[in-house]
Amino acid sequence: MKIKKGDIVLIISGKDKGRTAKVLKSLPKEGRIFVEGINLKKKHSKPKKQGEKGQVINIPGSIEVSNVKLVCPKCGKAARIGYIIEKDSLKNSKKQNKFRICKKCKSKV
């Protein structure tokens, strides 16, 4: 999955369209992510003790990863992501490293 925890993303569809926020968690198998403050769902918590009031807490709901675009930390634009494979710089190393790149500014992100 192209989007990882800690990325800043732009929401491109749904009720939070146009907002940018940080990815809290990604669920690669489901293709969904949790984004800070996005798609909040109200949850009523019951009082734990007698005499206490129940509270309403907002918990983020997951959204489909196709509903966001990564905001490139280098150029600050919502960009499409590509991948480049680079060979390890060590001689005789067969190791390959995969990097995400911003398609706008070509930086590794």
Ligand SMILES: [Zn+2]
């Ligand atoms: Zn960029």
